[in-house]
Amino acid sequence: MDGLVAWWESLGAWQVPLRVLLIIVGAIVIRLILQFVINRAVRGIVTGVKKKQGIDDTQALVATPLAAVRVVQRTRTLGGVLSGVVTTAIVIVAVLLVISTTFPNAAGAFSLITAAIGAGLGFGAQNIVKDVLNGLFMVIEDQLGVGDVVDLGPATGVVESVGIRITDIRDVNGTLWHVRNGEIVRIGNISQGWARAIIDLAVPYESDIDEVEALILTTALELADEPKWKRLILEKPEVWGIESISAEAIVIRLVVKTRTSAKDDVARELRARLKRTLDTAGIRLPALNSIVLTGFEGAGSIRGARPPKTSPLPVVEQPRPARAPKTPKSPKGAS
Structure with missing residues (x-):
């Protein structure tokens, strides 16, 4: 232990860059670990639902009870939202640690600057907070999920993704609408129930x-x-x-x-x-x-025609008629 302390003190001016590097590497490692945990949890729930229903393809859940479909959609949506929240939180903490490590004497001044910026951007940031909270409640309360056909007022179509601030809607014309979660005041979901x-x-x-x-x-x-x-x-x-x-x-x-x-x-x-x-x-x-x-x-027509799957009809190949052998041509000049 004493040798490690002595080695650290011997670095001198390299201590600050090394600390910054360790903070960045630590943030990346923590983010990867949490992302792995979230993905594994989502995969486990989705795989459990598929195994319980006896299917391998998510699209086959369309013909299964509604609860199975909603569990899969809700789990995947929550996984995407949690990934965004974790990434944002880790980046903010890492940036603050890097600043405090690089400028150790600026902690007091940084607090004053943070307070001033917070007071100045308070009214503007409330929209961001509103978007984040509204998006979380929409997913937690199962108001919509990825793959649902919904009418949000500003846009109507299929939900492609639900982020911490933005919900992406693809309409029947193929246009991708980015709708702020805080601007969604009502949701009409035709993918729930019947x-x-x-x-x-x-x-x-x-x-x-x-x-x-x-x-x-x-x-x-x-x-x-x-x-x-x-x-x-x-x-x-x-x-x-x-x-x-x-x-x-x-x-x-x-x-x-x-x-x-x-x-x-x-x-x-x-x-x-x-x-x-x-x-x-x-x-x-x-x-x-x-x-x-x-x-x-x-x-509702955005997915195109999807008729029920039926067994393929057997194809009987008709035998081709035998061709008559070609008559060899006689050489020129032959009598």
């Missing part, structure tokens, strides 16, 4: 309403009974009746309660089948104004 596919079908005014409603309901029930769609539909489809009447058409509403991630897929398949059913019945749909997707309707 969703409802609503189809408003306009039929000619002179159509037999009872017949049309029976055709619509029969088509929807046939879809709900098929194995590859049954797991995505939570309740039997319902015809709610006439939604509106005009001089050209009568609008009939069909609703289907689905899993949150399957609303658009079910709605698209239903529209296609209803169109074929009405064509077969000789009911021609009237021409109406085009519909522009906005809000949740547009956000």
